[in-house]
Amino acid sequence: MNLDIRTEEEKDNSNILYVGGEIDAYTAPQLREALLPLTEKDGTNVVVDLSGVDYIDSTGLGIFIGALKSSNSNNTTLKLIGLNSRVKRLFSITGLDEVMDIDEEREEAK
Amino acid sequence: MSDKAVDYIEMKLPAKAEYVGVVRLTVSGVANRVGYSYDDIEDLKIAVAEACTNVVDHAYKQNGLMALGCSVFKDKIEIVVSDNGQSFNFDDLKKGLGPIDGKKPIGELEEGGLGLFLIDSLMDKVEINRESGVAIVMTKFLQRDEVEQNANGVPAPTNAQKQ
Numbered sequence: 001m002n003l004d005i006r007t008e009e010e011k012d013n014s015n016i017l018y019v020g021g022e023i024d025a026y027t028a029p030q031l032r033e034a035l036l037p038l039t040e041k042d043g044t045n046v047v048v049d050l051s052g053v054d055y056i057d058s059t060g061l062g063i064f065i066g067a068l069k070s071s072n073s074n075n076t077t078l079k080l081i082g083l084n085s086r087v088k089r090l091f092s093i094t095g096l097d098e099v100m101d102i103d104e105e106r107e108e109a110k
Numbered sequence: 111m112s113d114k115a116v117d118y119i120e121m122k123l124p125a126k127a128e129y130v131g132v133v134r135l136t137v138s139g140v141a142n143r144v145g146y147s148y149d150d151i152e153d154l155k156i157a158v159a160e161a162c163t164n165v166v167d168h169a170y171k172q173n174g175l176m177a178l179g180c181s182v183f184k185d186k187i188e189i190v191v192s193d194n195g196q197s198f199n200f201d202d203l204k205k206g207l208g209p210i211d212g213k214k215p216i217g218e219l220e221e222g223g224l225g226l227f228l229i230d231s232l233m234d235k236v237e238i239n240r241e242s243g244v245a246i247v248m249t250k251f252l253q254r255d256e257v258e259q260n261a262n263g264v265p266a267p268t269n270a271q272k273q
Contacts, residue, residue: 022131024127024130024131024134024159024163025127025130025159025162025163025166025167026127026128026130026131055134055152055155055156057156057159057160057163057225057228058160058163058222058224058225058228059163059225061224062221062222062224063221065210065219065220065221066221068216068219069216069217069219069221072216072217073217086149086152090156090228093209093228093231093232094209094210094224094227094228095209095210095211095212096210098210098212099210099212099216099219
């Protein structure tokens, strides 16, 4: 049970992190290790593509809160894309969607 | 309302993060058997995983066990996640529960503390027993042919009108 994590560097100073699998207490540290360093590079736009994620709980949400704080203090941006309705729902219940830049699953992807 | 459980399922596992997923799969299987909807099963999975994660993170200084008990009733499922480790004061904790405050500066957001709030939001009834260790008792009712309620108590879209 591991996360699939892949990083792609784009020309316009942005990094896309593709995540797939289940983000829970066991796999969350892998996400933190991949995500936090990206948010620390001054001037970078970090995009996290969650379209491969079918489960997330508070440990995963905590990682994104940590990443948001890090990007805020390191002058980078953080954006989440491709959330399915279940994952999006947890961000809504917890109020995280109010503080984070989130794009839901694209229509054509369905 | 029936008071006697129809079936009871129990398991004990090491209180380690890698076993939280095993508990999640077990509960998903049981809830599927009972006839819960896809969304309710996903809610149960998250609530149970949050309870187990609490045990893994807080109950023991060294190795210990976490126990899962599922009582299946005709109209509900009652899930108990328990440990024999350190207890905590739920009443104090409950005061601090809530969603994230969007008006707070980002630097002041807390990374933890959402777990119990999620359990409370996703389940119909939550109780904590602290006799020896901590036991979180979570109940979710089975919605049959009635208007489904989502986590906020707002009726969710239903197929009932189609017929």
